[in-house]
Amino acid sequence: MIELIHVVKKFGDLIAVNDLSLRIQHGEFFALLGPNAAGKTTTVKLVAGLMKPTSGSVRLAGYDLLAHPLEARRLLAYVPDFPFLYDKLTPWEFFRFIGQLFLMDNARIERAAEELSARFNLEPYLGQTIDALSHGTRQRVAVVSALLHDPAVFVLDEPMVGIDPHHTRVLKDMLKERARAGTTVLVSTHQLSVAEEMADRIGIMHEGRLIAVGTRDELRRQSGTAGALEQTFLALTVQDSRTREERCAPVDARAH
Amino acid sequence: MNNVPSTAASDPLTLLLGVNLRQSWRRLLSLRRQSRLLTAVIACFLAGYAALAFTLFYKGLKFAGTFPGLGAVLIERMLFLLFAFLFALLLLSNAIISYTALFRNRETEFLLPLPVAPQTVFRWKFVESTVLASWAFLFLVAPLLAAYGLTQRVSWHFYPMTVALIALFIVLPAAAGSYASILLARFMDRRSFQAGALLVTLAMVLLAAFWLKPAPVPDDQLETRVLVVLDRLLGKTRFAQFPLLPSYWLSAGVQQWAEGAVGAAVFFALVLLSHVLFFGTLALTRTGAAFYNAVSITQGRGSILRRWNWFRAWRKRRRTITHRRGWIERMADAIPSIRADRRALVLKDIRVFLRDTTQWGQTVMLFGLLAVYILNLRHFGAQLNNPFWTQVVSYLNLGACALNLATVTTRFVYPQFSLEGKRVWIVGLAPLGLRRVLLTKLAMSIALSLVVTVGLMMLSSHMLKLGADRVIDLSLSVVVMTFALNALAVGLGALYPNFKEDNPTRIVSGFGGTLCLVLSFLYIVASVLLLAGGSSWGRTGQVDWHLVVGGRAAFLILSFGAGFVPVRLGLRRLTNIEF
Numbered sequence: 001m002i003e004l005i006h007v008v009k010k011f012g013d014l015i016a017v018n019d020l021s022l023r024i025q026h027g028e029f030f031a032l033l034g035p036n037a038a039g040k041t042t043t044v045k046l047v048a049g050l051m052k053p054t055s056g057s058v059r060l061a062g063y064d065l066l067a068h069p070l071e072a073r074r075l076l077a078y079v080p081d082f083p084f085l086y087d088k089l090t091p092w093e094f095f096r097f098i099g100q101l102f103l104m105d106n107a108r109i110e111r112a113a114e115e116l117s118a119r120f121n122l123e124p125y126l127g128q129t130i131d132a133l134s135h136g137t138r139q140r141v142a143v144v145s146a147l148l149h150d151p152a153v154f155v156l157d158e159p160m161v162g163i164d165p166h167h168t169r170v171l172k173d174m175l176k177e178r179a180r181a182g183t184t185v186l187v188s189t190h191q192l193s194v195a196e197e198m199a200d201r202i203g204i205m206h207e208g209r210l211i212a213v214g215t216r217d218e219l220r221r222q223s224g225t226a227g228a229l230e231q232t233f234l235a236l237t238v239q240d241s242r243t244r245e246e247r248c249a250p251v252d253a254r255a256h
Numbered sequence: 257m258n259n260v261p262s263t264a265a266s267d268p269l270t271l272l273l274g275v276n277l278r279q280s281w282r283r284l285l286s287l288r289r290q291s292r293l294l295t296a297v298i299a300c301f302l303a304g305y306a307a308l309a310f311t312l313f314y315k316g317l318k319f320a321g322t323f324p325g326l327g328a329v330l331i332e333r334m335l336f337l338l339f340a341f342l343f344a345l346l347l348l349s350n351a352i353i354s355y356t357a358l359f360r361n362r363e364t365e366f367l368l369p370l371p372v373a374p375q376t377v378f379r380w381k382f383v384e385s386t387v388l389a390s391w392a393f394l395f396l397v398a399p400l401l402a403a404y405g406l407t408q409r410v411s412w413h414f415y416p417m418t419v420a421l422i423a424l425f426i427v428l429p430a431a432a433g434s435y436a437s438i439l440l441a442r443f444m445d446r447r448s449f450q451a452g453a454l455l456v457t458l459a460m461v462l463l464a465a466f467w468l469k470p471a472p473v474p475d476d477q478l479e480t481r482v483l484v485v486l487d488r489l490l491g492k493t494r495f496a497q498f499p500l501l502p503s504y505w506l507s508a509g510v511q512q513w514a515e516g517a518v519g520a521a522v523f524f525a526l527v528l529l530s531h532v533l534f535f536g537t538l539a540l541t542r543t544g545a546a547f548y549n550a551v552s553i554t555q556g557r558g559s560i561l562r563r564w565n566w567f568r569a570w571r572k573r574r575r576t577i578t579h580r581r582g583w584i585e586r587m588a589d590a591i592p593s594i595r596a597d598r599r600a601l602v603l604k605d606i607r608v609f610l611r612d613t614t615q616w617g618q619t620v621m622l623f624g625l626l627a628v629y630i631l632n633l634r635h636f637g638a639q640l641n642n643p644f645w646t647q648v649v650s651y652l653n654l655g656a657c658a659l660n661l662a663t664v665t666t667r668f669v670y671p672q673f674s675l676e677g678k679r680v681w682i683v684g685l686a687p688l689g690l691r692r693v694l695l696t697k698l699a700m701s702i703a704l705s706l707v708v709t710v711g712l713m714m715l716s717s718h719m720l721k722l723g724a725d726r727v728i729d730l731s732l733s734v735v736v737m738t739f740a741l742n743a744l745a746v747g748l749g750a751l752y753p754n755f756k757e758d759n760p761t762r763i764v765s766g767f768g769g770t771l772c773l774v775l776s777f778l779y780i781v782a783s784v785l786l787l788a789g790g791s792s793w794g795r796t797g798q799v800d801w802h803l804v805v806g807g808r809a810a811f812l813i814l815s816f817g818a819g820f821v822p823v824r825l826g827l828r829r830l831t832n833i834e835f
Contacts (some may be wrong), residue, residue, distance in 0.1 A: 012445075012558035013568075045555065052552035073371040084366035086275055088282035097275050101268055101370050129282065131756075156530040 001026045002047055002153055007056035009042050016042040018208040020056070024186055024201075026152075029179040031195035032188040035237055040188040041081075043205065044157045048078040049078075060153050074102065077151035081158040083142035087131035091122060091141045095148060101217055102149035109148065116144040118179035120170055135162040136194065143171060147178070154178060155186045160194060172198060196229040204236050211240045214228060260684075268372045270381040287767060294771055306399055318602055321407060326486065332511060333493055335404070339503035340496035343429060349389040350433025351440070357385040358434070358547060359441045359554045368551065375544025378434075382539060386430035393426065401510070401783045406516045415519070417513050424528040425506045431535040438543065441550040445560040461713045467492065502531065505823065530767035597688045598696045605672065608795045613758065618667065625714070626660060633719035650722055651788040654730050655780060657712050658737050659745045661705060662776035665745035669701040670772045671763040673749040680755055698746040698823065702739055709738045733787055736812065740819040741776055747822025751829050779818045786811045 001155055009017040024030040025096040030143065034040045045051045046058055049065050058065045063072035076166065086094060092113065099109030117123055120140045125133055130141065137216045139162050146154065154175070160168050176198060179185045189195060195202050203213040220226060223235040266274075272282035287295055289777015320334070321327040358364060358381050401422075405414050427459045443449040471488065497504055561567040581589075584606055588599050609615050636649070673694060676683060683693045711735045718729040752768025763769060 009556060011556050012562040014558065016556070040435040042556075050365060050552075051555045052549070054556075070371050075371060076369060080365075084362040086279055086280040088286075090274065093275075093278070097271060098370075099370060100266060102369075135558060172650055249666050 001059075001061055002030075002052075002155075003059040004043070004047070005057050005059070007043075007053045007058060007126045009039075009046060009047060009051060010054045014147045017046065017053075020210050022210060022213065024184050026061075026184055027179055027182045029175065029198055029200045030187070031199035031202045032186065032205060033190075033192065033195055033202060033233060039208040040140050040205055041157055042154055044078075044080075044186070044188045047153075047155050048076065049073060063240060074149075075151070075156065077146035077150040077153070078143050078155045079139075079157070079159055081161055083139065085130045085138055085141060088129050090127055090129055091117070091128045091133075092143075094141065097146055098145045099148050101176055104149055112148045112150070113144065116147055119174065120144055120167060136164055138169065139163050140167055140171075143174075147174070151183060153184045153186070157188045158190065159187060160189070160191060182244040192229045192233060202229070204233060206237050206240045208242070209240075212236050268376045269379050272372075272376075273369075273383070274382070289439065292766070298770055299773055301778070304755040305831050306395075309396075310399035310403050313400045314406060317407040319404055329490070333403075334488060335511060336402070336496040336504065336507045337493050338397075339507045340501060342397070343501065346389060346393055346426065346429035347432055347436075349392075350429050351386060351436040352433075353385040353389045354381070354430075354434040354437035355440060357381045358386070358437055359551060361823060364551065364554075368548075373544060374548035374551075375541065377541050378543050382430065382434055385434065386426060389430065389433065390426040394422065397422065398773075399588055405514065410514045416597045417525075418510055421506055421509050421525055423527060424525070424532045425502060427532045427536050428502045428528075433540045434539055434543070438546050441554050442546070445557055446564050451666035452558075502528065505531075522581060527545065561669075597686065601683065601688065601696050602700050605697065608675070609668075615668070622660075622663060622667075629656065630712070630716055630719060633716050636720065640737070646720075646722065646726075647788070647791060649720060650717070650726055650730060651784055652711070652793070653716050653720060653731060654713070654787070657716065657734055657782045658741070658780045658783070659707060659777070660712070661709050661738060662735075662773070662780060663743055664705065664708070665701070665741045665774060666769060666773045667764055668788070669697075669705075669742055670746040670749045670769055671760040672697050672701070673746070674754045674757065674763045675760060677755050677758055680753075684833070690833065691827055694746060694750050694823075694826060694830060698742060701742045701746060705738045705742055706735065733783075736815045737783060740779065740815040743819030743823045744775060744779065745772055747760070747819070747824070747826035748775075750826030751822065753829075753833070775818070782814055783811055784812065 002022070004020050004022045007017055007020045008015065018037075020043065032040050032043060042051065046053055047060070047065075047068060049058075053064065060072040061075050063075070065072050086097075089097070095113040095117075096106070096109055099106075099112070104112075106215075117126060120143065122137070122140055122144060125137055125141075130138060133141065139159075143156075143159065155174075159171060163171060172194070174187050175187070179200070187194065188200075199216075201213065201215055202219060203210050204219070205211065212219055214222065216229060216232075219232045219236065223232045223239070225231045225235045317331060320330045323330060357379070363380065363383070364377060368374070401418050402415075405418075408414075444832075496507075505524045505527045509521050509528065512524065513521035559567065559571075585603060588603050588606075589596075591599070592604075594602075607752075633653070676693075680690075684690050688696075710731055713731050714727060717730055722730070748768050748771060752766070752771070754763050754766055754768070757763050757766075764772075786807050790804045790810075
């Protein structure tokens with residue numbers, strides 16, 4: 001379970017995340033959508049513990065990230081949009097390294113790595129150093145390494161970038177299975193189709209605020225649109241921009 | 257689902273050390289895939305440097321030791337001074353490297369969401385930056401200490417003892433550098449911190465300028481001039497023997513051990529050890545929280561100048577779209593007969609360079625050192641009244657200017673082509689073509705370098721009070737060297753491109769960058785020897801024109817080869833490049 005409680009993150013004068021409160025349940029697939037600079041990546045980084053919130057708190061499976069960071073991180077897996085991998089290691093060596101950091105024994109690491117590598121068709125690459133692999137293959141290596149320890153919370157930032165359609169399908173199936181098995185999945189993406197097809201609930205961020213959250217049908221009702229998620233998304237973000245403009249207009253008029 | 261530790265695994269620090277050692281070993285092995293000849297050239301260069309440094313130190317120490325009554329004092333003071341300066345340099349390099357390793361590093365960002373305590377990440381980065389910041393120090397002092405040991409006829413145990421003392425010593429600047437980098441990361445956006453740092457730097461520069469100000473020797477002291485100068489020198493360098501400096505403990509320990517004063521040497525070793533234990537323990541056990549806090553702040557920080565009103569106003573102005581051309585664009589327009597596509601490329605390169613703080617910072621540092629060098633020459637010129645020494649110093653000055661240029665070409669020009677990076681297709685697929693891209697980069701780097709090198713040569717020659725003929729001769733030589741060194745850097749940059757890396761420092765530290773540095777150095781040494789060898793050396797009426805013309809001709813042929821061959825090979829490589 002992921003809990004964000006009145007989270008604020010400021011970058012100087014800019015409020016990147018503005019009073020965000022959100023609870024993603026155990027076994028839920030949650031998609032975070034939003035236009036560029038909406039605060040999605042900052043939110044994901046806050047959940048991954050890469051940043052401390054300016055105020056508020058983040059909890060993973062009940063553990064506060066600041067008070068119990070190691071306990072929380074043992075349950076977490078995080079795959080950024082451009083993951084870091086050790087270039088001169090082979091994927092197999094990398095899996096073993098990650099597994100050992102999560103205190104897994106060798107037999108368990110091997111079992112999980114074999115199973116996941118087979119699923120993502122990584123076997124032909126396991127003996128090559130990572131610098132020789134294509135972007136998509138590296139992305140698959142990052143996903144496999146993240147899933148090795150069977151995380152309770154899985155956070156992904158634009159996970160499908162660079163992955164071919166076949167392996168995108170494999171990843172989608174895998175995420176769905178994990179969610180069904182109890183993993184909390186948080187995906188930040190621009191690909192509305194991913195959210196539409198897979199998410200139990202969708203959150204839409206705009207200018208640092210979570211402007212809408214709910215199932216696809218709830219969002220449609222809220223936006224007053226029917227049809228594809230794209231229309232719902234556009235309607236909600238445009239509506240929010242207008243509301244903000246209207247709210248600011250009298251202030252601007254006074255200022256002038 | 258939840259992971260309960262099922263077995264006693266290695267601790268994370270050991271795992272991190274193991275993984276990174278394996279990476280480094282494989283990088284070293286991958287060098288073998290490059291040309292063996294080139295690898296051998298680099299290995300020979302390193303071995304040659306060590307042998308040359310040892311010989312020079314040995315002869316220098318022997319020579320200094322021959323001064324009756326003064327030799328021992330001079331050698332002692334030189335060691336104290338050297339280690340004091342190296343300590344200051346280690347502090348600086350540790351602070352810079354620690355900052356990069358802790359706060360601008362993708363591995364740190366990768367490790368923080370993993371179940372690895374921030375303290376462990378800090379420990380690993382501390383080890384990494386200590387090694388990166390200190391290897392050059394070890395490479396520099398090893399031949400000196402070997403030469404010192406031989407001239408002092410020490411016992412065998414001097415060498416392992418010295419190694420132990422140095423191993424202890426390097427921990428102190430590493431710890432101080434890592435604390436400094438955390439402080440910098442934490443507070444560098446505060447206005448009071450910035451103003452304070454600026455004031456402290458200014459005060460230190462003024463203090464150094466006042467302290468090192470040369471005083472003329474009065475006429476009545478001319479007969480005892482050497483003693484007076486020596487006395488002043490010893491007085492001005494006494495700061496190196498300040499007892500609270502770690503470099504003092506190291507120098508004193510080494511010298512006492514060499515003299516057989518084991519008790520005193522052990523005392524200084526224990527002083528070093530106690531400080532290493534105290535500050536090392538603090539760094540390795542009590543810094544994790546401060547480090548994590550600073551990482552979080554740097555991740556979420558805008559510009560470090562954001563608290564200044566002028567900066568906010570400037571940024572606000574920049575947000576307003578104007579179609580006015582900036583000063584760089586207007587300057588580029590002033591260049592006659594340059595095609596629009598080449599002008600666009602030049603503009604892009606200049607803008608990218610000017611907006612990269614790292615590039616800027618290193619340029620400022622390099623030119624700061626250059627300014628110190630030039631300012632010091634003005635004191636030197638007054639003492640050059642012998643034609644032989646005038647010649648020696650003028651060629652050494654040429655060598656120094658060329659070495660400075662080689663630093664610039666290797667550090668800034670060599671990575672230019674690689675810095676096109678994953679965007680290389682933008683210029684590669686444009687009608688301009690990669691061939692013209694490379695030649696434009698070459699022309700731009702030569703034009704910019706010429707401004708610096710010719711200006712530098714004329715200014716330094718003026719400071720040395722050289723005659724007009726010497727100034728013209730040296731300026732023409734440096735013009736030729738500017739063409740050759742830039743062509744070498746651009747050619748090798750195209751021959752060994754690294755489009756995967758965005759960090760120019762990393763591009764330079766690869767195989768091609770190292771080769772560029774080695775070849776530039778060898779070219780400069782050969783050029784200066786050829787030019788100096790074919791010089792009249794102040795012998796009026798005895799000029800051997802065969803020697804002069806021969807030396808110049810050989811220099812021109814060497815320069816042509818050093819510049820033309822790499823560019824030709826680089827251009828040929830471009831025809832097969834895939835992006």
